[in-house]
Amino acid sequence: MEEEFVTTTAETEISEESRRSGPLGRLGGWTAIHRRWVFAIWALLVIGLGAFAPSVFNSLAGAGWQANGSESVAVRELAEEHFGGNSSAAVQVVVHSDDQDVSSPAMQQVIGEISDVATTDDRFGEVVPPQPGMTISQDGHTAIVLIGANGTTDDMVKAVDEHKDELTALSGNGIDVYPTGASALWSDFNKANHDAMIKAEMVSWPITLAIMVLAFGSLVAAGLPLLLTIAGLVASAGGLVLLNMVTPISVWAMNFAMMFALALGIDYALFIVSRFRAAMAHRKDKLAATVETMDTAGKAVLLSGLTVLVSLSAVLLVPAPAVRTMAVGIMLAVVFVLAATMTLLPAVLGALGNGVNAVSLPWAKRQQHRSPLFAKWGDLLHRHPWPFAVGSLAILIVLALPVIGLKVAMPSISVVPEDAPVRQGYEVVQEAMGDGAPGALQIVVPDAQAEQTAEVASSTSGVAMVTPPQPAADGSGYVMLQAIPAVDPSDEQMNTIVEDLRTSLPSDALVGGAPAENIDLQQALNDWFPIVVGVILTLGFLLLLVALQAPLIALLGTVVSLLSTAAAFGVARLIFQEGWGSGILGFEAQGFLNGWGPVFFFAMIFAIAMDYTVFLLATAKEHYERSKDPKVAHVDGLAHSGRVIFAAAAVMVAVFFTFALADPLPPKEMGIILGVAVLLDATLIRLVLLPVLLRITGHGAWWSPAWLRRVLPKVSFSH
Incomplete structure (x- = not known):
């Protein structure tokens, strides 16, 4: 009876608050009141899916690096x-x-x-x-x-x-x-990368916790994002195992999902917990504070999560199973982390109330949601917008210029550790039989054209030897020839050799083999890259337009996200193609960036960039809706979101840069490229360029034509 009375009283207290709130505010109130149900559901979900999680790396697929439908x-x-x-x-x-x-x-x-x-x-x-x-x-x-x-x-x-x-x-x-x-x-490649990812994760967790404690000043508040992320990761790992029973999912999906879920889960929890603490400071009522938090910050987090999902969904257009399933893995992790943020986190906050500040460090009680430091920074940008605009743009453009000469290709044998059996065998074969011996090209042709095919292939430049035609054992009428190239399978000349064979051989001849599969996959990635970029930019702009109800700032928010992406790839060219700093970082430059980098990393970088864009602009719009003053929107938007963006970026940079310590090249590439992108995006764009653009555009940033307001669904960030 006593519990029933408490629940009824709580529902009565919050009913008026909920009526004045949107759907997310009402969801937050419901989860806070019915938190036992929420805890029970999540416990069943984590335990149920978690039972499959330990087998995730042994269950998932190890191949899939091919261009479906290719020759x-x-x-x-x-x-x-x-x-x-x-x-x-x-x-x-x-x-x-x-x-x-x-x-x-x-x-x-x-x-x-x-x-x-x-x-x-x-x-x-x-x-x-x-x-x-x-x-x-x-x-x-x-x-x-x-x-x-x-x-x-x-x-x-x-x-x-x-x-x-x-x-x-x-x-x-x-x-x-x-x-x-x-x-x-x-x-060997998957094992080396998996081991490197696990080591990097182990290093990043304590660093992440330390940053969270510094950001929140409370062990309880700092621990919430990590617990949230663990719940999302365990659920997504089990979900991937079950999904793999339906269709093969690349083991790389879990590798990327681990890293991305940790970074985004902490981002989302930072924003929610920070807003909840501010609401508690002036409300003192944990249920009403939960409603307010989800009605404001919850919208920004939901929009951010949708933006990430939209960006990654564009990668599904690429006809390569491994690339698609990597995107699926991250998307599944984001869905679980987002679901936990929207349901489990408000339930925990509704239970904790001021307990979220438990085990506080001395400076924590002096913290304010409206950061005086970032308020001063916002005032400085407001007084002197143009020098900061020109300076940040100049740095980003200089860093982006090298991207013009960026080369991409599928990885060479050098990405596998020197003691891996496959690399040792590869080098033995090259020494004994020639540079191209490990990468024979296979030619399948009808028996009637075998002689002509052998003659043409033998005379093709770059082909060292052609084996005698081998007839099919099943009497199908096909024969196979092996064309041994004169160069290493990862040499740039292989593209010309394959192209010449396909052009000059009889029309019924098909050219394949491992080197040709890499070339076809790289061509598919190159062909689909501009389409993927176009889809991501279009859908990202539309999501911002719906959320902000203002075309100019939605357009600016989308366009500036390209700057950090271009700059990150410019730095990537200098490091991984030209070899700058390769000695310090402990790797051998291949002379190109791994082929999946542009498509996949672009989607990931853009998703992260839009994540910060949403946090900043949603907060700015909330203050603009209240004050109708662009200066208040600009300065207070930065004052209320700057510390969260800075802390979230610090966590992401720490997570990503730990992967730079890995021995295999792919996780090293991923860590450095994403780390540089986040560092540039958070410092030069979200905390400088975008606030300055709000200052320069003034009321125009938030203007929207009447016809557009009638078409768009009404979205408000104020409570």
Whole structure:
């Protein structure tokens, strides 16, 4: 009875507040009152999905780096169907000895043992022993055992995961065994990146907590964002495992989701908790404070989350399974983190009230929601807008200029650690058989055109050797030839070689193989990049327009987000293409940026940039709605959101830059590019350029034609 009376009283107290609030304010009030139900639902969700979470990295797919519908994928499918699985997904097991040749009993025994391992797994297809003139070096000391692919590319990566230790364990008595090929490459590549991501996460968590404590001055307030993020991450990890049962999801999806969910979850919680503490300071009623918080900051967080989801959804247009599922993984994590922010967090705040300030540090009680420091900064920008506008633009443009010469390509073997078996085998094959031997091109053609195809391929510039035509065992009428390039598979000349073959060979000939798959994927990424950018910019602008009801500031907020993106890629070119600072950062420059970078990182950077844009402009609009004074909107918008943006950016930069410590190149690229983007965006754009643009445009920033106001749904950020 007592509990029922308390609940009824609370509902009565908040009913009037809720009636004056929007849907999110009412949601906040409902979750605060019915918090036990909210806690129970989230507990069931986290426990239920969390049961699947531990298996996430073993369950998810390891391949998917291909351009669906491309010529190279067609070749792989034909090879799997008609040539015993001798496709780009086949496993090439290198056997090498300095003092014994392939005909020796010891070498023959090892080759037999490799065949025995292959017969223990149905995912392995036909085993082709070393062939003179094709897979045996001229000196006879290096040979390749080909294990065909009898499963999908994802199946083959998992098969290598499970058997590579068994295969490498066959080394001994002066004989070395190295599993190589595309499937082995992705197996070692994924493992190296996963290990690096986990190490970086372990480093970033204590740094993040320290920044949160400094920002909030309270251990309880600082711990809330981390607890929120953990709930979202556990749920999303379990969700990805379940989703993988329906369609293959790249293991990279979870890697990116871990990092992005941590950064965004903390962003959202910072904004909500900061606003709640301010509401408690003048209301003293935790339920009313929860309603006010969700009615104002909740709208900004929801809009920010939608902007992130919209930006990442554009990546789904790219016809590459790994790229698409990376976006799906991050989107799923964002959905869970956003859901936790909109339901679980207000329920916790409604329970804590002033307890959110528990375990406070000495300076915490002096903190104000309206930061005097950022208010002074806003006044300074208001008095001297043009010097700050010109200065920030000049820095961003100078940093962005190098992007003009940016080169992109799929990663070379150098992104795999030097002690990885696939790299060791790759280098052994190159030394024994030539630079292009690890990256043979496969040509599938009807039998009638085999002779002509062999002649043309042999005379193509950059082709060192063409193997004799191999007829399909099933009598389908196809033959396969292997064209061995004269250059390393990651050499720029490979693009010309593949293009020349496809142009000059008979019309029915198809050119594939691992190097061609990389080239086709890179071409697809290049082709779709401008479309993805256009979609992201358009949808981002429309979301800001709906939220702010003002076309000019929505347009400016969208356009300036491009500046930090361009500057980040300009810096990326200097570091990863030209090698600036590579010695300090501990990597070998490839001479290009990894191919998925522009499409994927653009979507991520733009999403983060719009995240801060929403926080700043939503706060500014709230003050403009109350005062109708653009100076109040400009200065108070910065005073009330500046500290949150600064703290959130500090957390993101710390999270991202920890990945710069990773040994593999891809997480290093990701960490540095995203870290630089956030650093530039938060300091030069959100805390300088965008506030200055509000000052320069004045009332015009918030003007909207009458016809547009009639068309748009009414959105207000004031409470």
